[in-house]
Every structure is written in C-alpha cells, then in structure tokens.
Amino acid sequence: MxxxxxxxxxxxxxxxxxxxxxxxxxxxxxxxxxxxxxxxxxxxxxxxxxxxxxxxxxxxxxxxxxxxxxxxxxxxxEGRKRLAYPIRNRTRFSEGLAGQSRGLAADLLAHAVEAAPIDVARALMLAPGSPVIRLETRSHADGRPVSRARSWFDAQRFCGMAEAFGRTHSITAAFRELGLADYLRQSTTVTARHADAGDLGDLKLSPGAIVLVTIAINVDTEGSPVQYSETRFAADRIELHIPGAGTEAAG
Amino acid sequence: MxxxxxxxxxxxxxxxxxxxxxxxxxxxxxxxxxxxxxxxxxxxxxxxxxxxxxxxxxxxxxxxxxxxxxxxxxxxxEGRKRLAYPIRNRTRFSEGLAGQSRGLAADLLAHAVEAAPIDVARALMLAPGSPVIRLETRSHADGRPVSRARSWFDAQRFCGMAEAFGRTHSITAAFRELGLADYLRQSTTVTARHADAGDLGDLKLSPGAIVLVTIAINVDTEGSPVQYSETRFAADRIELHIPGAGTEAAG
DNA sequence: TAAATTTGTCTATTGTTCTAGACAACTAAA
DNA sequence: TTTAGTTGTCTAGAACAATAGACAAATTTA
CATH class of the missing domain: 1.10.10.10 (Winged helix-like DNA-binding domain superfamily/Winged helix DNA-binding domain)
Known part of the structure; x- marks a missing residue:
C-alpha cells in the first residue's frame, strides 16, 4: 500500500x-x-x-x-560516523568495535604456508625462510567491509591456524584453540596510502580511496612474537584510537 | 541575468x-x-x-x-490581513488606513445632480425632491479596490462637489475647498450582503463575495447634515473597527 | 550445483515540466 | 483614439520524470 x-x-x-x-x-x-x-x-x-x-x-x-x-x-x-578502532595492549577486533556496530564478522579470504619474508622473519624472531602461515582475512561491521589483514604466524607453533580461523572467524578464538590463551600488542605502526586494486575489490572502495595501514606485532605473555600483521582499514569507515599512556596497564 | x-x-x-x-x-x-x-x-x-x-x-x-x-x-x-477601517466621530478614509497600507487612492466613478430620494432627503434634512449631488467613488489601498461609496450632498450648499473631488480625490479636501473645514460622523449603520453585479465589477470581486455596507451621516460642527453615504467594503479586504465609547470625545 | 534474491542495464511508452513564439484581451497612459 | 504595457490563451516541441517489462550480473541460500 x-x-x-x-x-x-x-x-x-x-x-x-x-x-x-x-x-x-x-x-x-x-x-x-x-x-x-x-x-x-x-x-x-x-x-x-x-x-x-x-x-x-x-x-x-x-x-x-x-x-x-x-x-x-x-x-x-554509508557515510555514518567512522567507527573508532581502539589500539591498546589488548587489541581485539570484535571487542574493540562491540557496541559501536552490529554484524561484526571476519572471514578468511586466503591462506598459505610460505617461507618467511625478511620483515616477517625479523618480527616473529624466526630465521629468514622459516615456514610461516599467511592468513588473508577481511572484517565487516554494519554489513560493510572495514578492514583487510594479512597476518603471519609461525607455522610450527600454530599449525592448524587457517582451519581454526575458518571455524571460529576469530584470531583470538583460533589462538585459544591452539593453546594460546592470551596475547598482547607489542607494537603498532600506522601509515596511510591510496587503496590499491586489492583494497578496491575486497573493501568495496572507490578509486582514490584511502586506507589506513597498521603493521602490528602481537606477543604472548612471555614476550615471544606470535603474530605479525599488516591491516588495511577503509579510512572513511574507521579511525584508529590510541588511548593515552595511563588508560590501560601494560602487559 | x-x-x-x-x-x-x-x-x-x-x-x-x-x-x-x-x-x-x-x-x-x-x-x-x-x-x-x-x-x-x-x-x-x-x-x-x-x-x-x-x-x-x-x-x-x-x-x-x-x-x-x-x-x-x-x-x-492578495490574502494579507484585512485592513482595519476605524469608524469614529472623525472618520476619514485616508487617515483611517494610513500606516496600514500604501497606495491609498480614491477616484470618481460617476456623478450627477438628481432629486433627493426619500431616505436621502430625510437624512440630509431636506425636502423630498430637493436637488442633491450624487457621487460614486471608489477607494483603493495596496493597489486593490477596497470600497465603493455612493454619497449625496445638498446641491445648493456644496455646488462644485464633483469637480472638487475630481481634483483632490478626497471628500475631506473637497469639503474644505467648499468652505467646510471640519465634519463629524453622526451615525453609522452596518449591514452585510452578497456583492451585486456592480460590486463585482468595481471591487473586482468573485461571484459570491460579501460586501460590508455602511450607511453613514456626516454633520458639520453645527450639527447640520452635510453628507449621506452608502459605502460597500470588500469584506475579505476590510474589517470595520468601532472604538469603544471612551476612545474619542464626542463632537 | 541449482534456485532464489537483489542490484544493474536496456528498451519503450506515457505524462509532466520547460521553452518558444504568436496573438488575443484588457488596462492605463499619451 | 492610439499606443504601450500587462495578463490570458493557444500551439508545438524539447527536456525531464515515471511506468512497465525483460533480462543480465552478482550474491546468497538451499
């Protein structure tokens, strides 16, 4: 009617x-x-x-x-306020955006086992060329893609990582399945650049769009690196929030 | 441009x-x-x-x-608020509407000398059939006609009335030219009826429109009647305001 | 894989809006 | 009376808006 x-x-x-x-x-x-x-x-x-x-x-x-x-x-x-993605010692995708959006989800785009590139090997404190698992994931909030991450894990320590992520759609949950109960953010580097062809497709961006790129290293409670990741956030949908030094206790 | x-x-x-x-x-x-x-x-x-x-x-x-x-x-x-036409002891067309509108004007539609009808003779305290001047006038405010009056004057006392009005476009000024410096409203009777063919034409009304009709007698400072008039106001453009008894001193 | 759902594109048709020009009807002023 | 200025009406065509239907393209679901 x-x-x-x-x-x-x-x-x-x-x-x-x-x-x-x-x-x-x-x-x-x-x-x-x-x-x-x-x-x-x-x-x-x-x-x-x-x-x-x-x-x-x-x-x-x-x-x-x-x-x-x-x-x-x-x-x-579209065009709602950018979601605030907090970066802190305990950075967790769904926790960070919980309450700001609905329909949080992460999916696996691709995965592979490969020889560690130099950057990755150095970050994960492995010998160059060591076998690592590469995960290509994408995250959604409010029904739209917000980020696209490429993560590397020590293939020996986290053998079934891809499968675990495929089941749980969560890095945190996959780590737990593989025996890692907790992990902390050791360092984060933030840059920005224009979206490339892959970003355009995966994040549904328009040509000329901007992506925020974070390069992060997560470590276990012993301080050993467990994950090296490069994440591209759609800059028109996400802004990164780095809380002040006093907001959260160090690990 | x-x-x-x-x-x-x-x-x-x-x-x-x-x-x-x-x-x-x-x-x-x-x-x-x-x-x-x-x-x-x-x-x-x-x-x-x-x-x-x-x-x-x-x-x-x-x-x-x-x-x-x-x-x-x-x-x-069109459609602005009705102009308030005040009816008081000293009722003057242009004074009454001054400040409410621009483009005040009055024009002479017709004039004649005739034998006084009974009503007119009685009002002017003349013998029935005495010669009287009949003036048909129309008044405008804000570029639109608002009233149409038929006025009678003693033809002997106000001989050049039509010509004086034709020059001055004002009853008050015409009276003054003919030696009457001041006059007062003695009585006013108000009725309302549907516009007739003459009203429709002269006042640019639509069929079915309403006219307010005032029948008024003006007298000189001695109390002798000087004007008998029947005025038709376009009811959608004019409303008559009769001030309370205390607002103006009696003549 | 197949089916259902949803957006994208195309053609065709109809109705509305806008432009353009000419002329009629009416009023006011010269 | 004539002239100029103004609104009213008519015709025709161009540009835009809306409808209708069919099918393609992509995604999701069964």
Whole structure:
C-alpha cells in the first residue's frame, strides 16, 4: 500500500520526495538501522511507485554518500560516523568495535604456508625462510567491509591456524584453540596510502580511496612474537584510537 | 541575468522553486511590498526562465490566495490581513488606513445632480425632491479596490462637489475647498450582503463575495447634515473597527 | 550445483515540466 | 483614439520524470 506523504504533481519529483524521506529516516534510525536498506522492490511497494523511481532516489543518496549499493547483495547505509578502532595492549577486533556496530564478522579470504619474508622473519624472531602461515582475512561491521589483514604466524607453533580461523572467524578464538590463551600488542605502526586494486575489490572502495595501514606485532605473555600483521582499514569507515599512556596497564 | 538559487535537474520543478521563493519574499516584504508584483516578463528575466514557467508559479500562488492576477493591469499581493477601517466621530478614509497600507487612492466613478430620494432627503434634512449631488467613488489601498461609496450632498450648499473631488480625490479636501473645514460622523449603520453585479465589477470581486455596507451621516460642527453615504467594503479586504465609547470625545 | 534474491542495464511508452513564439484581451497612459 | 504595457490563451516541441517489462550480473541460500 502506498504511503500518504508522496504527492504527485506537486512540482517536486517523486524520486526527490522519496530520497529526502529516506535520508531523514536513515538519520533517525527508522530505516536501515542495521546498515542494510530494504530491497528496491520493497521500497517501491511501500512508497507506491515503480522500482525505477526508487532507484533514482537511491542513486541520488549514493551520490551524496549516504547509501552504497552492491549488486546482488543489497543497498547499505554509508557515510555514518567512522567507527573508532581502539589500539591498546589488548587489541581485539570484535571487542574493540562491540557496541559501536552490529554484524561484526571476519572471514578468511586466503591462506598459505610460505617461507618467511625478511620483515616477517625479523618480527616473529624466526630465521629468514622459516615456514610461516599467511592468513588473508577481511572484517565487516554494519554489513560493510572495514578492514583487510594479512597476518603471519609461525607455522610450527600454530599449525592448524587457517582451519581454526575458518571455524571460529576469530584470531583470538583460533589462538585459544591452539593453546594460546592470551596475547598482547607489542607494537603498532600506522601509515596511510591510496587503496590499491586489492583494497578496491575486497573493501568495496572507490578509486582514490584511502586506507589506513597498521603493521602490528602481537606477543604472548612471555614476550615471544606470535603474530605479525599488516591491516588495511577503509579510512572513511574507521579511525584508529590510541588511548593515552595511563588508560590501560601494560602487559 | 539569472538568479543563482534556481536549480535545474534537482527534482524540484522550477515553477515550484520560484513559487516558494516568491511566497517567502512577499512575506518578508522584499517583493510586492506596494501590493504590486513585477510583470511576468521581469520575473522571468530575473529567475532566468521562460515567462510560462513564472506563470505556473504565479498560478500556484493565486490558487493559494497569496496573489491575484488581473488581465491588463498586473499581479497583486492578495490574502494579507484585512485592513482595519476605524469608524469614529472623525472618520476619514485616508487617515483611517494610513500606516496600514500604501497606495491609498480614491477616484470618481460617476456623478450627477438628481432629486433627493426619500431616505436621502430625510437624512440630509431636506425636502423630498430637493436637488442633491450624487457621487460614486471608489477607494483603493495596496493597489486593490477596497470600497465603493455612493454619497449625496445638498446641491445648493456644496455646488462644485464633483469637480472638487475630481481634483483632490478626497471628500475631506473637497469639503474644505467648499468652505467646510471640519465634519463629524453622526451615525453609522452596518449591514452585510452578497456583492451585486456592480460590486463585482468595481471591487473586482468573485461571484459570491460579501460586501460590508455602511450607511453613514456626516454633520458639520453645527450639527447640520452635510453628507449621506452608502459605502460597500470588500469584506475579505476590510474589517470595520468601532472604538469603544471612551476612545474619542464626542463632537 | 541449482534456485532464489537483489542490484544493474536496456528498451519503450506515457505524462509532466520547460521553452518558444504568436496573438488575443484588457488596462492605463499619451 | 492610439499606443504601450500587462495578463490570458493557444500551439508545438524539447527536456525531464515515471511506468512497465525483460533480462543480465552478482550474491546468497538451499
């Protein structure tokens, strides 16, 4: 059934009325509060117009940066405040974003066992060329990808890492399955650069977008390195928060 | 030169943008403050659109009652608050409306010398059939007609009344030219009825409109009647205000 | 893999808005 | 009376908005 608020022949195009209304309802959280918009057909039915009219309205909001449409998946709310990703001694993906977003998830894009590159070997305190497990993961919040990480682990110590992550979708949980109950962030380096082709695809970015890159080393409670990772965050969706020195006790 | 505030392809029709803007500027007094709108061509040029587009905007405001268009004359601001026409011992047309409106004016529609009808003779304390001057006048405020009066004067005492009014466009000034320095309102009777054909034409009313009719007698400072008049006010443009008994001293 | 869901693209048609020009009708001023 | 200025009406076409249907492309689910 059609809504009452859409007026025809009013001098204001239907798509403009619908776009204005959707923007307002998104702002109020009345629609797309989970980050996902109803399908175009549902909106068309709700407003009593043709699907193409709704598409024109959506296109206007995409242009404004309010929405983002993904073929085959749906239309999502864009342009909300950046999520604050805290970097501290105990940096955990889902803990850090919990409360700020819904639909937190991480998935495994690829994994391999390879000889450690120099950087990785040095960070993990392994001999160059030692076997390491490389995990390519991607994380989502509010139904949109926010980060893409490439992590390396000592292949001997964390043998079933890829499988454990595939089951649990969590580094923390995978570590626990493999006998590592706790780990701490030893160091984090932050840089920024333009998104490359891989970022564009995996993070659904537009050409020219910026990614924040963190290079991090996690260590166990003994101080031995357990993970070296390079993470790319979509800079328009995430900001990194480094708490002051006093906020958290050192490990 | 075109205004900057009119956006094309915005989903809001040009005529709607122009109508909204004109309504606002009228309310602020920035346009049509004298009751008269610029010609359609001037508006079209100002907004950088075709004359027909301006006409659509005007038609919308006419529909709202904000404007009134008169073929051959122009477009005028309508629907403002009724002007308050005060009725007191010293009732003077232009004094009463001064400060409420601009463009006050009165013009002579017709005049004649005739034998006094019974009502008129009684009011003017003349013998029935005595010669009287009949003046048909019309008054404007804010560029629109507000009243239409038929007045009778003693033809002997006020011989050149029609000519004096024709020169001065004012009963008060005409009286003064003819030696009557001051006069007072003796009585006023108010009724209301539907506009007749003459009202429709002279006051530019729509069929079904209402006119307030006042029947008044003015007297000189001696108490002798000098004017008998029947005035028809456009009820949607004028309201009559009769001050309380204490507001003005009796003559 | 297959089916269902969802967004993207294309064609065609209809209705609305805007432009353009001409002329009629009316008013006011010269 | 004539002229200029103004609103009213008509026709025609271009640009934009909305509808309708079909199918492609991508993703998710069964």
């Amino acid at each position: 059609a809504e009452t608020m859409i007026e025809r022949r009013s001098g204001v195009a239907l798509w403009r009325q619908i776009a204005d209304r959707m923007r307002r309802e998104i702002g109020e959280g009345a629609i797309g509060s989970d980050g996902r918009m109803p399908p175009e057909m549902a909106l068309a039915e709700r407003f009593g117009v043709n699907r193409h009219t709704v598409r024109t309205a959506i296109a206007a909001l995409v242009q404004e940066g309010v929405l983002r449409a993904e073929q085959g998946r749906g239309t999502f709310v | 075109a205004e900057t505030m009119i956006e094309r392809r915005s989903g809001v029709a040009l005529w709607r943008q122009i109508a909204d803007r004109m309504r606002r500027e009228i309310g602020e007094g920035a346009i049509g403050s004298d009751g008269r709108m610029p010609p359609e061509m001037a508006l079209a040029e100002r907004f950088g659109v075709n004359r027909h587009t301006v006409r659509t905007a005007i038609a919308a405001l006419v529909q709202e009652g904000v404007l009134r268009a008169e073929q051959g004359r122009g477009t005028f601001v």
